[in-house]
Amino acid sequence: MDHDIIQFGLYVPPHPHPLLSPGASEGYQRLRDAFDTCRERIENSDADLIIVYSTTWPSIIGHQFQANPNSEWVHVDDDFHYLGSMPYSFTMDSVFAEACVEKAKERGLQARTVNYDAFPIDTGSITALSLLNPENRIPATIVSSNMYANRSETIVLGKAIRDALTEEKRKAVVVVVSSLSNRMFTEPIDPSKDRIHSQKDDDWNRKILEFFEDGRLEDLSQLSREIHGQIRVQKVVAYKPAWWMASTMGQHNNYEGEVLSYEALNGSGGAVIQLTPSVGSIGDKEFDEDDVEYYRGDRNVLDQGGV
Amino acid sequence: MSKGEIVLGALAPHPPHVVYAENPDQNEPVSEGGWETLRWGYHRLARKLETIDYDVMVVFTPHWQTYVGTHFLGVPRFSSKSVDPVFPNIFRYNYDLEVDVDLSEAMCKAASDAGLITRMMRNPDFRVDYGTITSCHMMNPRWDKPIITISSNRNTHYYSPEVMIEQALALGRACRTAIEESGKRVVLVSSHSLSHRHFVTESPLPEDMSKEHIYNHSQYVWDMALIDLFRQGKMREAIDIMPEFTEQTIAETEGGGLVWMMGAMGMPEYPAEIYGYQSVIGTGNCIAAWVPQPDKREIVL
Ligand SMILES: [Fe+2]
Numbered sequence: 346m347d348h349d350i351i352q353f354g355l356y357v358p359p360h361p362h363p364l365l366s367p368g369a370s371e372g373y374q375r376l377r378d379a380f381d382t383c384r385e386r387i388e389n390s391d392a393d394l395i396i397v398y399s400t401t402w403p404s405i406i407g408h409q410f411q412a413n414p415n416s417e418w419v420h421v422d423d424d425f426h427y428l429g430s431m432p433y434s435f436t437m438d439s440v441f442a443e444a445c446v447e448k449a450k451e452r453g454l455q456a457r458t459v460n461y462d463a464f465p466i467d468t469g470s471i472t473a474l475s476l477l478n479p480e481n482r483i484p485a486t487i488v489s490s491n492m493y494a495n496r497s498e499t500i501v502l503g504k505a506i507r508d509a510l511t512e513e514k515r516k517a518v519v520v521v522v523s524s525l526s527n528r529m530f531t532e533p534i535d536p537s538k539d540r541i542h543s544q545k546d547d548d549w550n551r552k553i554l555e556f557f558e559d560g561r562l563e564d565l566s567q568l569s570r571e572i573h574g575q576i577r578v579q580k581v582v583a584y585k586p587a588w589w590m591a592s593t594m595g596q597h598n599n600y601e602g603e604v605l606s607y608e609a610l611n612g613s614g615g616a617v618i619q620l621t622p623s624v625g626s627i628g629d630k631e632f633d634e635d636d637v638e639y640y641r642g643d644r645n646v647l648d649q650g651g652v
Numbered sequence: 653m654s655k656g657e658i659v660l661g662a663l664a665p666h667p668p669h670v671v672y673a674e675n676p677d678q679n680e681p682v683s684e685g686g687w688e689t690l691r692w693g694y695h696r697l698a699r700k701l702e703t704i705d706y707d708v709m710v711v712f713t714p715h716w717q718t719y720v721g722t723h724f725l726g727v728p729r730f731s732s733k734s735v736d737p738v739f740p741n742i743f744r745y746n747y748d749l750e751v752d753v754d755l756s757e758a759m760c761k762a763a764s765d766a767g768l769i770t771r772m773m774r775n776p777d778f779r780v781d782y783g784t785i786t787s788c789h790m791m792n793p794r795w796d797k798p799i800i801t802i803s804s805n806r807n808t809h810y811y812s813p814e815v816m817i818e819q820a821l822a823l824g825r826a827c828r829t830a831i832e833e834s835g836k837r838v839v840l841v842s843s844h845s846l847s848h849r850h851f852v853t854e855s856p857l858p859e860d861m862s863k864e865h866i867y868n869h870s871q872y873v874w875d876m877a878l879i880d881l882f883r884q885g886k887m888r889e890a891i892d893i894m895p896e897f898t899e900q901t902i903a904e905t906e907g908g909g910l911v912w913m914m915g916a917m918g919m920p921e922y923p924a925e926i927y928g929y930q931s932v933i934g935t936g937n938c939i940a941a942w943v944p945q946p947d948k949r950e951i952v953l
Contacts, residue, residue, distance in 0.1 A: 405738050405850045405933075421778040423803065424718050430777040455853050461740045463733040465779065493852055529719045531810060532769050580809045611720070 350510040351594050351622055352392045354519040355383055355477070356557070356586070358615030359401045359469030362536070364476055365428040369536035372608035379606035379617035380476040386619070387477055392518045394438060395478055395485040396506060398589045399522040401469035403581075404489035407455025408502055411487040412442035413464060422468045433471050438484035444513050445486065449505040453640035454498065456505075469522035477520065492581055496569070499585045501640040503592025519593050523586040525550040525607075525614030526576035534611065542612035549576045550614040554607055557618045560600030566591035567634065576614075590620075596636070599623055653835040658828065658944060659706050661840040661913045662697065663882075663924075665904075665937035666715075666786035668736045668743035670694065673859055676793065680744040686859030693928025693939045694790040696952065700941075701791060701839065704948065708752040709792065709799045710759070710827065711841040714907030715783035716803040719810070721769030722823060723803040724760040725751045727776050736782045742858055747785055752798040755838075758830040759800070766826040768819065773803075787843040802827075804907035813895035813906070820908035821891075824915020831916075840916055842909035846878060847871035847901035847936035854933070867934035874901045875929065875936035882924040882940050887914050901936070917942055925952045 358376065362369065367377035387395070402409075420431040442458045449456035470487045478485065488506070491498065510517055526546035541547040553572065556565050565572075565587040573584035594600075600620040607616040671679055673686040716723070729750050736743035757772060764770045784801045802823075807816035831838045849867040866872045874897055881890040891911055898906045905911070914920070920942045927939035943949045 402737060405852060406854045407852055419777045421775045423716055424720050424723075426723075426773050426775040426778055427771070430775060459740050461735055461744060463735050463744065464740055465735055465737050467737070491852065493850075528810070531720055531805075533720060533771075578806075578809050580806070 349516055350507070352390045352516050352518050353619055353621040354521070354590055354594050356521045356523065356590065356616060356618040357473050358524055358610055358613070359399070359472065359522045360610040360613065360615065361422050361425055361428060361431060361468050361472050362610055364431065364472045365425070366536065370539055372539055373536065375606045376608050376615055376617060382605055383617060383619060384477050384479070387518050388482065390518065391516050393483055394441060394515045394517040395474070395483060395520060396517050396593070397470050397473055397485060397487040397520045397522060398490065398586065399467050399470045399487055400490050400586060401467040401522065402487065402489045403492045405492060407457065408449055408491055409489040410442040410445050410456065410458045411437050411464070411466065412439040412458035412460040413437050414439050416464065416466055418463055418465070420466060420468065420471055431468070431471050431475070433466060433475060434481070435466070435474050436481040436484045438486050441509065441513060441515065442486045444509040445488070445506050448508040449502060452501050452505045452638070453642070454501060454505060473520050473522050490585060494585065495583050496588055496634070497637045498640050499588040500592040500637055503589045504638065506593050507595070519590060521586045521590045524610070525553055525616055527613050528578050530612040539609040539611060541609045541614055546576050546614060550607065550616070554604050554616060557620065558602040558604055560602040560620060560623065561598045562587070562591045562594060562600055562620055563596050563598045594620065594622070599625060656831045656834045656836045656838065658831060658840055658917055659704055659837050660701070661917050661942045662791065662842065663910060663938060663940040664787035664791055664841050664843050665690070665845045665939065666783040666843045667845065667932035667935065667937060668739050668782055668786050669858065669932050671745065671786050671789055672742035676789065678746045681742050683742070683859045684857070686861055687930055687932055689928050689930040690932070690937055690939065697927050697939060697941060698791055698793065705837055706797065706839045707836040708755055709788060709797055709839045709841055710802065711784045711787060711799060711843050712802045712804065712909040712912045713781050713783040713843045714804045714904055714909060715781035716801060717806055718803040719806050721771055722763060722805050723771045723773045724756045725780070725801045726753055726756055726772035726774045727751060727778070728753050730778070730780050732779055734779060734782045734785050743782055745782070745785055747780065749780065749795055750798040752800055755830065755834050755836060756800045758834055759802070759827045762826040762830040763823050766822050768823055768826065783843045787841050791841065804909065807908065808898070808906040813898055816906070816908050817891060817894060817911050820911035821915035824912040828916040840913050842913040844904035844907060844909045845935045845937045846875045846903055846905065848904040849902055849934055851934040864931055866931040866936055871901050871936055875938065879926065879929065879938055883926060885921050885923045887919050887921070891919070917944065922949065925950055927952055
């Protein structure tokens with residue numbers, strides 16, 4: 346059955362506090378508890394693979410898939426280095442990573458695996474894999490977030506990964522590592538007094554969480570541009586996680602949604618959310634942005650002659 | 653103790669490709685060369701630095717990105733391997749470097765006294781970013797001087813380019829105060845490209861120079877406009893157009909390196925020395941130096 350390829354999807358925050366300092370605030374501990382619950386659910390599922398899409402691993406040369414079978418190092422976060430080091434040792438599924446690259450290329454994408462000793466795996470991926478799969482019970486791969494990719498490219502990327510899952514007959518847990526609102530406080534804060542940076546960010550986060558709880562992932566995908574404009578610091582061209590997650594999980598609204606935790610992480614919106622494929626849908630949105638199967642690259646408008 | 657001073661400030665772009673092309677022992681991948689215009693420019697600058705007496709290199713890097721204030725390296729020695737997360741195929745560099753923690757702490761304190769949010773980075777497991785390593789390797793391949801790295805706060809995106817400029821200028825002035833009080837002779841390094849649109853594909857041989865060119869003509873024209881101001885010694889004007897330049901060319905100036913350096917150097921009104929300009933994977937890269945002491949200044953290119 347096609348829908349067996351996705352056991353369930355998780356949306357988790359990228360900051361290291363739930364891993365390094367869960368006791369610093371009640372909120373961080375609740376996020377940590379939610380991670381722990383998800384870890385148990387992965388253990389109790391039939392999943393044989395974890396696929397992580399990390400917004401804290403940017404790429405330029407297309408899309409990179411982590412393929413080092415034994416990815417080991419000690420990582421330190423750029424901002425939160427004082428919370429401690431993050432030693433890691435992850436088992437990556439290099440065969441599946443290669444399959445993803447092949448499928449991505451078939452759909453017109455630039456893609457490659459990376460398999461290098463001491464490769465700097467990002468804070469978000471380390472936090473997620475350390476908490477969700479601490480014993481390396483099942484292998485993983487991590488896919489980068491291309492800085493220039495926009496909607497078409499990201500959706501096609503998700504479809505390519507789905508192609509690989511289908512062909513390899515895998516059963517995956519899909520993990521998106523991303524904040525909701527991503528504006529952090531720019532001054533040091535007392536963790537016990539952490540809160541969402543603004544009322545507006547909080548309002549939008551809660552609206553997004555309603556969609557997740559209703560299982561309306563495809564609707565969130567359609568709302569990505571609006572979310573980007575409203576509550577994302579404009580560091581990258583678009584809010585891509587919902588596009589990628591929706592596309593990888595099958596572009597529909599048929600999920601059991603559960604928000605396990607929603608808390609502030611240094612001002613940003615951190616949520617642990619589970620989406621499990623189900624039947625039935627309550628989505629009520631139709632949009633006219635075309636679905637896309639194959640990526641044809643930039644349209645090279647700039648080369649069409651200037652003023 | 654005599655008053656410390658800035659003896660040279662360099663705009664030193666850090667595409668890891670130039671280190672890859674040099675084939676130093678520290679870097680694992682092996683190349684057939686490439687990007688000679690930049691590399692030869694760097695060689696010339698490195699030779700000049702050998703004739704200048706200095707104690708420490710202070711690097712401002714856009715690849716140590718901090719959101720909560722500006723951070724300073726605060727561990728005396730780092731020895732590890734730097735693998736570029738974006739171009740791991742060409743940059744896997746074993747480094748062993750020393751940090752001037754005293755001056756780093758003094759700059760951190762001066763910046764804090766000036767009202768900026770600051771933090772010392774004391775975690776010995778921290779990996780020094782590849783921007784710092786690339787610029788320092790090209791300017792001083794012997795690594796026989798200590799360095800300091802200053803992180804780039806993400807003001808441009810969190811607030812605006814104008815806020816970034818104000819804060820970077822204030823940071824620069826604070827660093828200058830600390831340098832003068834330290835009695836040390838310091839080389840400043842603003843580590844970044846100018847225009848910064850990359851190609852998203854790579855040749856099978858990354859150093860295939862038949863494929864290398866600027867991403868588009870607009871980037872080139874903007875880069876040249878800025879470099880022309882460098883040549884004329886009009887750094888106030890260069891900083892004034894920085895928000896527009898950064899937006900139009902998605903330039904790596906967004907991190908604030910050049911602005912910080914100009915703040916520290918008191919906004920030079922003398923011509924910069926130009927050592928080279930070349931594209932790397934589509935981005936625009938200029939090596940330039942500002943030399944406060946008139947009799948040390950040259951016309952290079
Ligand atoms: Fe860079």
